[in-house]
Amino acid sequence: MRYFFLTLVVVFLVSCSTLSVNVDxxxxxxxxxxxxxxxxxxxKEGESELVNKRITDAxxxxxxxxxxxxxxxxxDMVFVYHYGAKDKVNITTDYQMIGYRGFGYGGAMIATPRTYNYTEGTIVVDGLDPKTKKIVYRTVGTLELQEQKTPQEKRKYTNKIIQELMQKFPPEK
Structure with a gap:
């Protein structure tokens, strides 16, 4: 039962990864x-047509x-998007005291480094003025990508990301 609860917590935390959005x-x-x-x-060469269709549809x-x-x-406006992913490593260090610490004697501190490997995805959506062909709106989203197993999960995940990414369009002045 304990493993079931731990698995449930991990799944919940993974599904709630946050998207960092920057708008200009x-x-x-x-x-x-x-x-x-x-x-x-x-x-670009090697891009998935399925991913492109999901992003365009979303x-x-x-x-x-x-x-x-x-x-x-x-x-009135042309939206152009680009996306990419790269592997990242997050390194943290935990410090622990060990040994006897009574009356000012002994004791030591050890450092335990931990690494966490993940894939960071970035998507950029540019809004272009078709007359001037200049970018007048840009939103950039960055997040830790989560594996989605079915096409339905992938579509739902993509829709959620795009909705959050476009939340501030049009910008308020």
Whole structure:
């Protein structure tokens, strides 16, 4: 029973990983005139078509839910996304006292280093003004990627990330 509870806690903590979001935008741009959008992605060699489709679908669904209209041509804003992942190592050190510490004698401190390997994912979504072809909005999300086993879990995970990533669009002035 104890192992079941420990497993449940680990699964809960893993599923609640936090997405760090950083937003930047052109303060002089009038976002109130954006009513329609399109999405572009220029796939790199080796990228998964399945992942690209999930991100595109999630971005479209999120923006349509907020009242923006998806169009193929003539959009008020074009969203372009890029993503990547890299392996990371987190090293921490635990310090422990050992030995006899009575009356100021003895005792020692030992350091125990611990390493934690994980994969950090980054996704960048740029909003471009189609007339000037300049970036007027950028949101960058970084998080520890979690393994999702089924296509349904992967879609749900992607939707959640994109919703959080686009939460501050349009920016409030």
């Amino acid at each position: 935008y052109d303060e002089g741009y009038d976002f109130s005139r954006v009513k329609s959008f399109s999405i572009k992605h220029y796939a 971005l479209r669904k999120t923006l349509e839910f907020r009242g923006y209209k998806y169009v193929q041509k003539g959009a």
